């Protein structure tokens with residue numbers, strides 16, 4: 001039997017990350033530094049204890065309670081210097097984990113409480129990604145695209161959609177909505193999605209995480225989402241008889257037939273109660289049924305994780321080998337919001353040779 005990939009090996013393999021929140025991935029030391037600078041009060045000022053506090057507080061079984069922890073990260077991301085630093089460290093941390101392409105998202109409207117304009121927020125984050133992506137020789141170690149998120153309980157989605165279009169040639173590659181899902185259907189923001197479609201712009205929608213099929217259906221059939229953030233609850237439209245073939249309802253069949261990418265975030269789903277365990281996570285069935293599944297981190301700080309660790313947990317639970325990990329990675333690259341020729345060049349020039357090397361050494 002061939003040996004399964006180890007965490008160390010997975011770290012060295014080229015990876016693609018489509019769903020990672022900037023305000024969910026800060027280094028604990030940075031939160032403490034920035035909190036001291038701006039007078040924000042934290043639950044503790046010890047980096048180890050703070051890391052544990054985020055993990056435990058986010059481990060609540062409810063999306064709403066999970067989201068409360070962001071007050072401490074968003075709270076210290078209100079100045080240009082703070083945003084540049086957080087974005088630069090994010091790019092460094094992802095590159096250190098072997099991520100070669102990432103789309104990192106955040107909500108600009110949450111970073112204006114100390115007087116920054118939306119444009120200033122976007123420019124600071126772009127500058128941070130530029131600085132953090134460069135290796136010691138000045139050549140980029142990672143490519144980072146930005147997704148601008150609008151908060152679904154607020155009413156600023158049109159403004160944020162316009163901001164995404166304004167910065168589309170400067171590093172912003174798409175748009176998203178996030179926040180509590182129950183009670184805030186994506187159709188609340190239909191005007192923003194219709195505007196983005198008229199502008200030929202890309203967007204993903206958090207759907208099917210804290211709420212079920214109606215949210216996924218609206219995101220795709222009313223709003224025209226290119227991808228689904230999480231989408232785990234699509235499982236509610238699939239029945240698997242004891243000894244028979246899985247049967248897909250019309251929505252699940254549509255998602256699979258149209259190759260709609262699912263941005264799955266296993267550990268985050270355990271924390272918010274969207275899945276009971278990694279072994280029982282719908283990703284196992286969805287991968288078997290050839291949905292376009294991708295693997296993501298969501299919030300590295302709150303979930304105490306990295307993309308390599310998410311892969312390692314899946315290897316452990318489902319016995320995935322290098323072919324499976326390459327399949328997830330190619331799926332993610334195919335689903336990225338950058339131009340087709342650039343995606344293809346990365347698949348053929350980086351991902352396939354990278355995994356061939358990993359398999360050779362296995």
Ligand SMILES: O=c1[nH]cnc2c1ncn2[C@H]1C[C@H](O)[C@@H](CO)O1
Nearest residue numbers: 021023070105106107149178179206
């Ligand atoms: O998994 C999530 N579901 C819904 N909203 C989320 C999730 N993770 C983070 N967010 C929210 C909290 C952040 O402040 C916001 C922008 O990144 O997005």
Ligand SMILES: [Zn+2]
Nearest residue numbers: 021206229298
């Ligand atoms: Zn998310």
